[in-house]
Amino acid sequence: MRPKESIDVTNEEDDTPTSGCGVSSSSGPLRPEPQTASMTTGLYPSSHETIYETSARLLFMAVILLEEAWSELFLLNAIQWCMPLDVSASPLFNINEHAKNGHSASDVRILADTLIRFKSVHVDPAEFACLKAIVLFRAETRGLKDPSQIENLQDQAQVMLWQHCRTQLPGQVARFGRLLLMLPLLRIVPAIRIEAVFFQKTIGNTPMEKVLCDMYKN
Secondary structure: OOOOOOOOOOOOOOOOOOOOOOOOOOOOOOOOOOOOOOHHHHHOOOOOHHHHHHHHHHHHHHHHHHHHHHHHHHHHHHHHHOOOHHHHHOOOOOOHHHHHHOOOHHHEEEEEEEHHHHHHHHHHHHHHHHHHHHHOOOOOOOOOOHHHHHHHHHHHHHHHHHHHHHHHHOOOOHHHHHHHHHHHHHHOOHHHHHHHOOOHHHOOOOOOHHHHHHHHHH
């Protein structure tokens, strides 16, 4: 059900968000610290805001964030589920498989190397969940009405990742920093080329942002 009133979630009065998604949580050994009021104040309805308005506001915020981070979230999910497989046996990262369709072999090779890097670190499900939250919650994302709220969420995800590394793998003192330094690998291949490699046969020349927007509208 959609609210009857439009909810302003951007800095521009007439701007409409273009995409939307949430982020999954992990059921691993991760134990988040209790949230402070400053981290949660903006996420819950005030006394004069209805549940429908709150739901719409949160969804619109997710739409804006996903538009910026969809390609990195896709790659993290692809890497996570391809982990048990040999790179050469995975159609997602097999150069010959994509070369038949005219896709850039160099892009696929870079993605395959990224998979190998993540595989060598043995990223666990709890760490993947934190990394996904870190790439999603970016305060610098254009159009956010309250960037500080998003920054707090990203900070919380980083703290949870650090606590997990410290408690579950105390012998790997550099693991937290190593995981964060691997995130830029997800941006070496631009999002527009990720579209071409993995989605052109299904969405054609339609920009991913429009696909996400249409999914939200439907």
